[in-house]
Amino acid sequence: MDALEIARWQFGITTVYHFMMVPLTIGLGLVVAVMQTLWHRTGKTEYLRMTKFWGKLFLINFIMGVATGIVQEFQFGMAWSEYSRFVGDVFGAPLAMEALLAFFVESTFLGLWIFGWKQLKPAVHLACLWIAVVGSVFSAYFIIVANSWMQHPVGVEMINGRPVMTDAWAVFTNNTALVAVPHTIFGALAVAGAFLLGIAWYHLWRRRHDGIDTVGPDGKVIPGQADIPGRDLTDHSVWIRSLRIGAVVAMISFAGTALTGDLQGKLMFEQQPMKMAAAEAACHDGTGFSVLSVGNVGSQNCDDIVAVIEVPGILSFLAKGDFTTEVKGVNSLLPEYQAKYGTNLPDNPIYGDRAGQEIEYVPVMEVTYWGFRMMIGFGGMAAFAALLALWATRNGTVPASRGLMRLAVFGILAPFGANAAGWIFTEMGRQPFVVAPNPDPSGIDQVFMFTAAAVSPGVSAGELLTSLVVLASIYAVLLVVEVKLLVKYIRGGVASAMPELAHGRTRGQEPGDDDEGPGASGSTKDGRPGAPDDVLAFAY
Amino acid sequence: MELLPTIWFVAIALLWTGYLFLEGFDLGVGMLMKLFARNNTDRRVLLNTIGPVWDGNEVWLLTAAGATFAAFPLWYASLFSALYLPLLLVLVALIFRAVAFEYRGKVDTERWRTGWDLAIAAGSFVAAFGVGATLALTTTGLPLNANGDREGGPFAWFSGYALLGGFAVVGFAIVHGLAFLALKTDGEVRHRARRWFVRLLPVLLLPLAAWAVSVQLLSGEPWTWGAVVVAVVAAVLAWSFARRGSEGKAFLALGVFLVAGTASIFGAAFPVVLPSTINPDFSLTVINASSSDYTLGLMSIVAAIGLPLVLAYQAWTYWVFRRRVSASHIPEAHSFLPAIAAKAMVIKD
Numbered sequence: 110m111d112a113l114e115i116a117r118w119q120f121g122i123t124t125v126y127h128f129m130m131v132p133l134t135i136g137l138g139l140v141v142a143v144m145q146t147l148w149h150r151t152g153k154t155e156y157l158r159m160t161k162f163w164g165k166l167f168l169i170n171f172i173m174g175v176a177t178g179i180v181q182e183f184q185f186g187m188a189w190s191e192y193s194r195f196v197g198d199v200f201g202a203p204l205a206m207e208a209l210l211a212f213f214v215e216s217t218f219l220g221l222w223i224f225g226w227k228q229l230k231p232a233v234h235l236a237c238l239w240i241a242v243v244g245s246v247f248s249a250y251f252i253i254v255a256n257s258w259m260q261h262p263v264g265v266e267m268i269n270g271r272p273v274m275t276d277a278w279a280v281f282t283n284n285t286a287l288v289a290v291p292h293t294i295f296g297a298l299a300v301a302g303a304f305l306l307g308i309a310w311y312h313l314w315r316r317r318h319d320g321i322d323t324v325g326p327d328g329k330v331i332p333g334q335a336d337i338p339g340r341d342l343t344d345h346s347v348w349i350r351s352l353r354i355g356a357v358v359a360m361i362s363f364a365g366t367a368l369t370g371d372l373q374g375k376l377m378f379e380q381q382p383m384k385m386a387a388a389e390a391a392c393h394d395g396t397g398f399s400v401l402s403v404g405n406v407g408s409q410n411c412d413d414i415v416a417v418i419e420v421p422g423i424l425s426f427l428a429k430g431d432f433t434t435e436v437k438g439v440n441s442l443l444p445e446y447q448a449k450y451g452t453n454l455p456d457n458p459i460y461g462d463r464a465g466q467e468i469e470y471v472p473v474m475e476v477t478y479w480g481f482r483m484m485i486g487f488g489g490m491a492a493f494a495a496l497l498a499l500w501a502t503r504n505g506t507v508p509a510s511r512g513l514m515r516l517a518v519f520g521i522l523a524p525f526g527a528n529a530a531g532w533i534f535t536e537m538g539r540q541p542f543v544v545a546p547n548p549d550p551s552g553i554d555q556v557f558m559f560t561a562a563a564v565s566p567g568v569s570a571g572e573l574l575t576s577l578v579v580l581a582s583i584y585a586v587l588l589v590v591e592v593k594l595l596v597k598y599i600r601g602g603v604a605s606a607m608p609e610l611a612h613g614r615t616r617g618q619e620p621g622d623d624d625e626g627p628g629a630s631g632s633t634k635d636g637r638p639g640a641p642d643d644v645l646a647f648a649y
Numbered sequence: 650m651e652l653l654p655t656i657w658f659v660a661i662a663l664l665w666t667g668y669l670f671l672e673g674f675d676l677g678v679g680m681l682m683k684l685f686a687r688n689n690t691d692r693r694v695l696l697n698t699i700g701p702v703w704d705g706n707e708v709w710l711l712t713a714a715g716a717t718f719a720a721f722p723l724w725y726a727s728l729f730s731a732l733y734l735p736l737l738l739v740l741v742a743l744i745f746r747a748v749a750f751e752y753r754g755k756v757d758t759e760r761w762r763t764g765w766d767l768a769i770a771a772g773s774f775v776a777a778f779g780v781g782a783t784l785a786l787t788t789t790g791l792p793l794n795a796n797g798d799r800e801g802g803p804f805a806w807f808s809g810y811a812l813l814g815g816f817a818v819v820g821f822a823i824v825h826g827l828a829f830l831a832l833k834t835d836g837e838v839r840h841r842a843r844r845w846f847v848r849l850l851p852v853l854l855l856p857l858a859a860w861a862v863s864v865q866l867l868s869g870e871p872w873t874w875g876a877v878v879v880a881v882v883a884a885v886l887a888w889s890f891a892r893r894g895s896e897g898k899a900f901l902a903l904g905v906f907l908v909a910g911t912a913s914i915f916g917a918a919f920p921v922v923l924p925s926t927i928n929p930d931f932s933l934t935v936i937n938a939s940s941s942d943y944t945l946g947l948m949s950i951v952a953a954i955g956l957p958l959v960l961a962y963q964a965w966t967y968w969v970f971r972r973r974v975s976a977s978h979i980p981e982a983h984s985f986l987p988a989i990a991a992k993a994m995v996i997k998d
Contacts, residue, residue: 172751175704176744182714186729187736190798193729197722198940202948205715208708209955217705217963224701228969273941320995335995565730567798576737583741587748594755608980 111462113564115573116188119580121536123180125529126584130174132528135249135294136301137167138242140358142235149235155346158339158603158610162347163305165606168223169594173587175216180580182208188573191459192543192563199265199274200255203281207251214244249297250290257286259544260535261380262556272556285380288372295365296488296531298358299524303491305355306498308599310517312348313507316340322506330505338611339604347603349505356495356502359524363492366527370485371427378428381545383442383470384538387477389424390414391438398423402478414474439471446470449554450546454561463561472540480534487527494520653945654935657720658922660952662915664716665784668709669818670825670907671963675699675706677826679746679773680819682766685827685845691838692766693979696750698833701970703750705963707743710780719948723797723938724787724922731791731799732783732806739779746772777822778815785814788864788914790924795931810863817860820853821907828887828903831896835975839896846891846899854884854906861913869917876913880906 110118141164148156182204185193193200218241225234258264264279265272274280316322321333321340332345378385390402397419422432429436453467454460498517501508507517539545546557597605604610678699686692699706718725729736749768753761789810792800799805827849830842861877887902918924922938925931939945 168751169755172747175707176747179707179711179743180740182711182718183729183736183740186714186718186725187733188730190726190730193718193722193726194797197718197725198944201715201719201722201725201940202944202951205712205719205948206951206955208712208715209951209959212708212711213705213955213959213963216708217702217959217966220701220704221966221969224970268941274944274947277943277947333995565726565733565798566796567794567800568730568733569803572733572803575734579737579741583744587744590748590752594752597756 110570110574112568112570112573113461113463113561115570115577116564117560119188119573119577120184121533122577122581123177123184123584124536125532126588127174127177127181128528128532129525130170130177131249132293132297132300132525133170133304134167134174135242135245135297136299136358136362137163137170137304138238138245139298140301140305140354141167142238142242143354145235145238149231155343155350158343158347158607159351161606162603163351165598166304166308166595169591169598171219173591176587177584188565188568188576189543189563190565190567192558195271195558195563196258196544199258199262199272199280202274202277203251203255203258207248207255211244211248211251215241215248218244246294249293250286253289253293254281254283254286257283257289260539261285261376262544262547262553265553265556267553267555272553285373285376288369288376292366292369292373295362295369296524296528298362299366299488299491300528302355302357302359302362302495303521303524305351306359306495307355307518307521309348309352309355310498310502310507311514311599312602313345313352313502314509314511314514316345316348317506317509318511321345324504324506328504332505337604339602339607344603345506349502352502352507353499356499359495360492363488363495366488374427375430378436380548381539382437382548383439383446384472384477384535385428386437386439386442387472387474387538388481388534389436389438390416390474390478391424391436392440393438394435394441395438396423396425396433396435397421398427399478443470450557454559457562459562459566460559461561461566466561468541468559470541472538477534477538480530480537483530484527484534487523487530491520491523491527494523651936651939651942653942653949654720654939655920656949657716657939657945658915658919658935661713661716661720662911664709664713665915666908666911668706668713668780669821669911670904671706671709672703673777673818673822673825673907674829675703675826676773676777676818677822677824678829679769679826680777680823681770681826681830682773683770684823685830685842689762690976690979692762693754694834694838694974694976695830696753696769697974697979698830700750702963702966704747705966707747716948716952720940720945721922721933721935721938722940724933727791727793727797727799727933727938728783728787728923731793732786734803735779735782735806735811739776739783742772742775742779744772745769746776773822774819777819781814781816781818782811783814784914785810785817785860787923788918789867790926790932792927793923793925793931793933794927797931797933800927810860813856813860813863817857820856824850824853825903825907828891828896828900831891832900833973835973836977838976839973843891843894843896847888850884850888850891857910858884861910864914864917867917868921869913873913873916876909876916880909880913883909 141160144156144163145160147153148160185204218237221229221237222234222241225237229237258280261283262272263283264274264276266275267273313322317324319335319340321335322345323331323333325331330345332342334341334344374385389399391399392414397416399416400418400420402414402416424436425432425434428434447468447470450470451468453465454463456464458464460466494517501513507514541559541561542557543560543563544556544558547553678695682692682695686695714725714729717728745768749765749772753765753769786806786808789808792805794800824846827842827846831839831846834842858877858881861880865874865877883902883905887899887906890896890902891899920935921932922935923933925933
């Protein structure tokens, strides 16, 4: 592997990893904010418990997103200095704005939320969480504006060989970004939905398994309580509500990703036709959507690929909204690309050993073809499972089956897989460009950059390999730590996030008779006689 | 001199100063977790003084880097790629440090805590050292060729200035952390922090002063020499305030020291943002490294609105958590029972 390939692997690994934490942060943040709002409005103690429990898991995950996010910002300059020099005038602005307008808001107000439970008025405390969550949505917007400019450069003119921003409005309302942002937010909510569903399912199953909840002759649940911290009557309602919220969120967000994804697809057929042809492993022009193509889809030789099952008309629908328009395949796109952007990389030292090589305009089709299908497949599976889960829990608890419980827990991974597959598809499908050309005849056709020219010329392959190994190892270890902590806190149930429950305030509680309404704010309810009036919520 | 690039040079100097001022004390407190704290209660007092604010402070680093990318892409590209390995270390340090803050209290065993304490202390040290070295090298120069790329291999950046800058920020952060603890804690920790501050300040601020003077010797101007004098006076004042027990004034005087120090350094370096030690013609300046006026204008509007807001709500955070933390505030560690048990005692009504 040379420097370019190592740098690409590093960017891929660190980004996919970072984007495991990010959707859970955005999605779960929104859900927890809704939960705390419900608590604030109704005063029902189950909503407080939901806020505390899911909030704790949110924070365990949030910090990993923060920690791995810094790598992303530094990486452009460290490993991709030629890219940074080329695009800096237009690409740096959304990155700087992300930090200035979103990260500050997110980190500061989340700090207030974590430590301000006792310090702030309930409404102010709730507002802090909402502001932090809105900040995280804004950060998604800014980074997607930056990414969308790589997919579809707009708002610039070439001056002295570099794109210079001339129209900020065009950059920040790039149609590619306007559909990618909701797509990403829905994708994040899908992650949160499955996360709630799987974990709440586990707890409901555990309550049945431990004999706490039983099922009456009419099939309806009879909630019970046990001598375990947190396992009271309210606890049942915490989990069934969480499960239903999760299932509904998962279904709505799948519908949202499908709708926005369809819009994205139609744009992409115009903006990056080769990416969509590669998504289909479609060699020849046609109208059919491949359900299964066999042969070596990774081969550059189209004759190796046979579409076994093909649905006529669907590809045209995805691309154009009708069932008859021929969609161009790789074979007719390739000469167009070669005519416009050359057959070989220029003899410029910036391409290193690759100068003069033939340009591979067709992305790695194994990745694009399967990435596209995994994205849709995992997302659809999660939504369908959520629908079944709602039906299976209509009587207020889950089936006693251990296998189904395991399925629900493993189902948490499906939307993560869909998110990762979607990003891998769209980034790998853009190759060989790091900045894809805008094919609109009125657009800025000369603004594009080959990935081969983007890597830092002064950085050695050894340095890149060092950082790849170091970062990948640390990320692997930290993933284990994060998952172990999540599992520990999940198994601990609500009491793990609420010390007051572990201090014996669990028995004989009926839903509704808890006085921990927002007005009381739980400030002196820690049950420890003579406890000092804490000035902080002491998260640490 | 062109106006917008100059404004953005000042803005980036301000962002770095803001970063060093704010994260400076939480990096210092991080290092003091091992150097200063004597037991777990001490350590939890230390952590809870910076708990609500450290993450917001760290965003100043992201903003400084992001603003450099937006306003001076060539500066960002050359500096970050030339310092590839040192910045990798900074990243690793920041990752461990951030995770450690959040995860340290999540498992109630001595071994778990000791490990994360080390991550916090070492992470804070390495991050402070790396940022200091980076800033020193951007004022004193790197072996850059005509394209702005580093010549001479992965360690070509290594120089006395890198060490000087590293120790400058580490030393300042420790002193600043002590000043912050004296201001934010109560009881024994507060008094010990003040004693340490008085004892360590004269030694630990020397590297930063030496860095400021060495930049003056390279390219100083009368007003930047003046700033050095202001910094030295402020350091002496901080020391004497602390001796007399005025913790707030000592903290402020130390802030003046930092602002005057960075002003003297960036001011003397101006208009060069990253000198080339190979050929002065290859040096990056505010003119040849900057973005277009259009981009700088856009960013100026955004910063003019955004930065005052940030300052306002971050100041509010410090106001909300203004009370001193003391050992008596620290509750016992929350060790919970898992909600699952081998045999649940179901309660029948």
